[in-house]
Amino acid sequence: MYEGAIQDLIDELGRLPGVGPKSAQRIAFHILSADPADVGRLATALRKVKELVRFCTTCYNVAESEQCRICRDPRRTEESICVVEEPKDVVAIERTGEFRGKYHVLGGAINPLEGIGPDNLRIRELLARLGTGAVKELILATDPNTEGEATATYLALMVKPMGIDVSRLASGLPVGGDLEYADEITLGRAFEGRRAV
């Protein structure tokens, strides 16, 4: 145990995800020995993130104003919406450059074990967006695990009767890798989901 401020810092850092007691200590001493200007910038960044960042009122992605950058972009089509669990999934899909529609961030997935049902997600807000008639296509890009699949099925059941095309991202082999290195579960699923060429 250290005294006062340094131990406070170690304790706070240790609360962060992925940071154990040893790393917390290392980071704390790094900060202690760093240039005051650098530490000042870090402190400002931490404060600003809580003060300035809000959630987009349309898609619930992180934003710095009423609407996020993507929802404000007039070049993007209103006709298709891609549904994801978290803001970081938006960033991942944006990196592909493939998708020119808009997003909807649910804020998680249906997970009864953690007490999360459709009420706790932004599903009502999604249905309201779809109700305007402008949207033709819904792409379900929730995680390919049990909870993500259940959420996708739930949304498909709700949305299909509205006459909107609903699709689910494919799952299979990573591109650029070697077949031999794929684990047997992924490879087995890719086999099941094979398509004609």
Place this chain on the structure above:
Amino acid sequence: MYVRRVELINFRSYERVEVDLDPGPSVLVGRNGVGKTNLVEALGYVATLDSHRVATDVPLVRAGAASAVVRCAIVHDGRELLVELEIVPGRANRARLGRSPVRRPREILGALRMVLFAPEDLELVRGDPDQRRRYLDDLLVARLPRFAGVRADYDRVVKQRNALLRTAYLSRKVGGTRSQDMSTLAVWDTHLARHGAELLAGRLELVAALGPHVAKAYDAVAAGRGAAAIAYAARLGDGLTPDRPALEQALLDRLAERRVAEIERGTTLVGPHRDDLALTLGDLPVKGYASHGESWSVALALRLAAYDLLRADGIEPVLVLDDVFAELDTGRRERLAELVSGSAQLLVTCAVPEDVPAALRGARYDVTPGEVHRAPAA
């Protein structure tokens, strides 16, 4: 496939021991309690990442040591592969394949394939249905690794669905009705039926393939009172065929029928997680009717059948028979020897070497507390 060399450090009673093994039969001889089973348990751990004797890793590590290491050189198709596993109780195990560490210990599964029969296997016959479901599912995964995913998905869906039913049950008890919860139940139903049908079909196909092997093995090791048979006992009813779409529909129908009961009980009552493997001798169920000797023979037959089936698939696992021959009379010993002769590698443990038929007496190892020595060839 065979294990050419095994090295244990701080595993159970062994501080450090190295044993060189040959293909074909080997016999580990020693008094009770000297550590014969510890040696095969270590190999079993490398094969399945699990002990057949204990549920936690703590007893596997020698008192006073922080971790145990099991190192094996496995020869498969003329190539040697080095597998190393460090068992650290309460933390993630560490594994190496060849000389390089792997990201997850799971990646060493398949490097050593092994079928182990041990006295604990009597539970396969006498224990609860979950023992027999585990036997089937483990074998299913050994034949078709894809089923590891199916099994994990199915278990997860049942867990989530149970959590949902429990909340519904609790909110009913306090008088409220939450229709919102119930709207997602339909979603979990479709997933339960989809993964459940997949698992069910896999098990049905497996039981059909396994049946003749069980009958043959039991015939060899039992004193010959009636034939042993296995049948998949599904809650959905008899006469199921491994037709996935039909099974999926049958599960959905049954879920609809049992909806009220499920909400009343707050748990999932439909699906392959409640099925069993029915074991019969002649016309009678084994459980409750068979003698100790018969039950034991059925358990042995189940393991031998698994071994036979894997061999028929072209997988040549290592076979381990822990403390088997003492329970058999001379005639049955000879028949068992005939059944398992030609194994790529067979490891037999016993207290009295004369119990092992001459045909299986390969290299002999004397096991004393903390030590294993190869006996000079006679």
